Amino acid sequence: MNLEQRKDLLGLRDMSREEIELILDTAIPMKDVIGRDIKKVPTLRGKAMVTVFYENSTRTRTSFELAGKYLSADTVNLAVSTSSVQKGESLRDTIKTMEVMGFDLMVIRHAMSGTPHYVARNTRMRVINAGDGTNEHPTQALLDMYTIKEKKGTLENLKVAIVGDILHSRVARSNIYGLNKFGCEVRVVGPSTLMPPEIEKLGVKSYYSLDEAISGVDVINVLRIQKERQQSGLFPSLDEYARLFMVGSKRLAKAKDDVLVLHPGPVNRGVEISSELADSSQALINEQVTNGVAVRMALLFLMMGGVRDEINN
Numbered sequence: 001m002n003l004e005q006r007k008d009l010l011g012l013r014d015m016s017r018e019e020i021e022l023i024l025d026t027a028i029p030m031k032d033v034i035g036r037d038i039k040k041v042p043t044l045r046g047k048a049m050v051t052v053f054y055e056n057s058t059r060t061r062t063s064f065e066l067a068g069k070y071l072s073a074d075t076v077n078l079a080v081s082t083s084s085v086q087k088g089e090s091l092r093d094t095i096k097t098m099e100v101m102g103f104d105l106m107v108i109r110h111a112m113s114g115t116p117h118y119v120a121r122n123t124r125m126r127v128i129n130a131g132d133g134t135n136e137h138p139t140q141a142l143l144d145m146y147t148i149k150e151k152k153g154t155l156e157n158l159k160v161a162i163v164g165d166i167l168h169s170r171v172a173r174s175n176i177y178g179l180n181k182f183g184c185e186v187r188v189v190g191p192s193t194l195m196p197p198e199i200e201k202l203g204v205k206s207y208y209s210l211d212e213a214i215s216g217v218d219v220i221n222v223l224r225i226q227k228e229r230q231q232s233g234l235f236p237s238l239d240e241y242a243r244l245f246m247v248g249s250k251r252l253a254k255a256k257d258d259v260l261v262l263h264p265g266p267v268n269r270g271v272e273i274s275s276e277l278a279d280s281s282q283a284l285i286n287e288q289v290t291n292g293v294a295v296r297m298a299l300l301f302l303m304m305g306g307v308r309d310e311i312n313n
């Protein structure tokens with residue numbers, strides 16, 4: 001499948017390595033645009049996109065909106081909490097309403113896994129999955145991969161540990177699907193109650209000791225403890241979780257000296273990552289956010305028919 005001919009971006013599981021490489025390569029000139037005094041290119045003039053988030057977001061929604069604006073698309077956010085969804089409007093009717101207004105592309109986040117796939121089947125608009133339940137968060141994994149490649153120079157054959165709530169994490173799943181395509185050794189580690197059964201079938205090694213999991217790794221991707229998705233009893237307390245699995249500077253001694261620390265945000269300081277590490281130069285949390293704008297610009301450009309020559313204007 002060629003990304004330029006792909007109608008929707010729903011996940012990395014069914015995306016080819018070549019498509020991922022095209023997105024990451026296209027994000028390089030987009031990052032250059034973000035660094036200019038005038039952060040605007042005309043390439044998506046006349047195109048319209050809408051962000052529809054049924055779950056809260058700071059980074060993903062804002063960066064999609066900003067990415068669209070930098071490329072001169074008309075961008076609108078449907079504020080679900082003040083929309084007619086609150087009067088009982090169905091998802092299908094909301095989608096149709098956006099479609100007949102003339103939007104070319106919808107970015108959607110929903111608490112239920114599979115919702116963007118349903119939307120994609122029922123609209124002529126292009127659809128980007130901005131996170132569906134516990135399934136996938138493909139654009140987060142793409143920006144994580146861009147950040148790793150920018151720092152390491154390659155994605156090839158790296159050792160990457162993903163730490164924390166693997167059970168509920170769409171970020172973990174998309175990273176696993178993406179990194180496996182580049183021959184990475186992906187390790188997952190967390191409490192046994194937050195480890196999905198048969199996770200190794202996804203091509204990862206599972207660990208229950210943080211020190212063992214991060215031994216010799218190039219990258220540690222620390223996941224957020226998703227308090228909103230926890231059923232009671234999955235771990236005794238946040239203090240207990242922090243004692244066993246919180247990533248802090250001292251614990252990094254087991255990893256490679258130049259280990260990169262990623263976190264998708266928002267951060268629970270003192271739970272999954274220490275405040276001191278989160279604010280250190282070893283953690284790339286802020287760079288990930290900047291790269292998220294560039295990667296989302298690349299996706300919008302590729303999916304809405306941007307013209308390459310106009311990136312330099």
Ligand code: CP
Pocket residue numbers: 056057058059060061131140264265266
């Ligand atoms: N990483 C991430 O998806 O953050 P938001 O929930 O703020 O979009």
